[in-house]
Amino acid sequence: MSSEGSLNVELSKKTPLLGLKxxxxxxxxxxSFIILILGILSVWVTFRKRSKRRVAKFSSHSQIPNVSKEIRIDRVGARSFPDHPESIIITVDDKSGDKHMSKSNDPDNLSQCSSIHCIERGGSSHSGEEGSSGTIRRHHSTLSCGGLAMASPLIGLPEISHLGWGHWFTLRDLEVATNRFSAENVIGEGGYGVVYRGRLINGTEVAVKKLLNNLGQAEKEFRAExxxxxxxxxxxxxxxxxYCIEGVHRMLVYEYVNNGNLDQWLHGGMRQHGSLTWEARMKVILGTAKALAYLHEGIEPKxxxxxxxxxxxxIDEEFNAKVSDFGLAKVLGTNESHIATRVMGTFGYVAPEYANTGLLNEKSDVYSFGVLLLEAITGRDPVDYARPxxxxxxxEWLKMMVxxxxxxEVVDLNIEVKPPTRALKRALVVAVRCIDPEWDQRPRMTQVVRMLESDEYPSREDRRTRKSRAASIESKNGDGLDPNELLNTAVDSRDR
Structure with a gap:
């Protein structure tokens, strides 16, 4: 029998398994083996697709929504802002997720890539400008400012931000830092959310703003800041x-400023530590003016x-001002105004043209600054229904007094050493100019900074001009001068 025939015979034999040949x-x-292999391959392909979708979804949740694709920070002329940061260009491309950033010496960026302990020099090009020394009366103690070198607060935190700046915190990171957002760590709260005091794993104290997820407002405030x-x-x-972006959570992590705020020093709990001297108040006001001048004229868009x-x-330990809470901030192009359909702000500080017509530009901030300056001078709230x-x-009260x-008589009675007449008049002139009802008549914040820093304001030429204007207005209007002009006339008569 041939081999082929024997093979056929063997293959045709019945087996014990169900009698199958x-x-x-x-x-x-x-x-069955082929079907098993195909099944394994299909499961693997499906798993790969799902993994890619998860990565893409997580990446999309981790991106800051693109209100502005490019944020450009340009250095202005050294004549006006000699200490502003060097030019930085940061582009967020939401197609590829890649971020392009010009070469920077920011130690925070270095600290994210490695555990190298980079030191950030206080008052470096990233700090905007140097602090000025000053004497603060706080239970008769003296504090002086210094340009001490400080370590970056992000040292030892290796997580790299997807935005090219700052640190990308996880929800778990911030839960640990704030003891699971303990009520004991709450340092502030409002309609926007709650601010907690926290401590990072590298020992840095921070303030964590946890935004409330109320119908998208948290997303808007997150984008704005x-x-x-x-x-x-x-x-x-x-x-x-x-920052932290995880699910519905939106949180911002700030440096912790441990000396209260101006409201607490003027009206609240910080008054138990002593009353702010005139010099301390003017230092805080000048710092605020410099910050606003930088936001309005030192960067583009403003x-x-x-x-x-x-x-x-x-307010920090050295009584330097730190402007905070940018949840309502608006980014505008050069010479651009915005007509708001909904007026945002705090009653008593809002500029009249913004409240009445929705017109918003940098002069709205100038008005609010003028109210802030009056608050620092008088120690009074902008609106106080407990008063006559x-x-x-x-x-209105200030205009009546002037x-x-x-x-x-408007100076805060809690100030132990009254300011010199010249210094008081200069501050009042600046305040009254800032609260001018006509927005286009208010000064720019760079002018405000110069006026506050100048010992010779107003100049002789300015005084002659104002005296002639005052005389002209008085001759036309028998009821007297506008409070602004009257205050300038008062300055002239006291200085002669």
Whole structure:
């Protein structure tokens, strides 16, 4: 019998398994194996696709929504802003997810890539400007400012931000830092959310703002703050260190400023530590003016804060101002105004043209700054219904006091050493100019800074001009001068 015939005979034999012939059993086995292999391959392909979708979804949740594709920070002329940061260009490309950033010496970026302990020199090009020394009366103690070198707060945190700046914190990181957002760590709260004090794993104290997820408002405030100050550095702006985007959670992590805010020093709990001297108040006011000048004229596009008030002016140990809370900030192009359909801000600080017509530009901040300056001078709230009817509104009361030539009586009685007449008049002139009802007549914040820093303001030429204007107005209007002009006349008569 041939070999082929014997093979056929063997394959045709019945097997014990259900009486199936051998060749049928072999065919079933081979087919099952092929089907198993195909099944494994299909499961693997499906798993790979799902993994890619998860990565893409997580990446999309981790991106800051693109209100502005490019944020450009340009250095202006050294004549006006000699200490502003060097030019930085940061582009967020949401197609590829790649971020392009110009070469920077920011130690925070270095600290994210390795555990190298880079030291950030205080008052470096990223700080905006150097602090000025000053004497603060705080239970008769003296504090002086110094340019000490400080370590970057992000040293030892290796997580690399997807935005090219700051630190990308996880929800778990911030839960650990704040003891699971313990009520004991709450240092502030409002309609926007809650602010907690926390400590990072490297020992750095931070303030964690947990935004409330109320119908998208958290997303809007998150975008506004990140777009406004995510990339900028200035001595008088509270520093945004990083952020957390996880699910519905939106959180911002700031440097911790441990000496209260101006509202607490003027009206609240910090008064138990002593009363702010005139010098300390003017130092805080000048720092605030420099921060606003930088936001309005030192960067492009400019930033309008929209909520300048005493509780948003944080104060550090050396009584430097730190402007905070950019949740209502608006980014505008050069010479651009915005007509708002919904007026945002705090009652008593809002500029009249913004409240009445929705017109918003940097002069809105100038008005709010003028109210803030009056608050620092007088120690009064912008609106206080506990006072007599003619003193409820701070701005109107101040104009009444100036109009009756009682300007020197507006100084806060809690100030132990009264300011020199010249210094008081200069501050009042600046304040009254900032609260001018006509927005286009208000000074720019760079002019405000120069006026506050100048010992010779107003100059002789300015005084002659104002005296001639005052005489002209008085001759036309028998009822007397506008409070602004009257105050300038008062300055002239006292200085001669």
């Amino acid at each position: 051998l060749w049928v059993l072999i065919g079933i086995t081979v087919g 990140v777009e406004a100050i995510g990339h900028v550095r200035h001595k008088n702006l509270v520093r945004l260190l990083g 930033v309008v804060h929209r909520d300048i008030k005493s509780s948003n002016i944080l 009817a003619n003193e409820v509104n701070l701005v 109009g009756t030539k009682r300007a020197e």
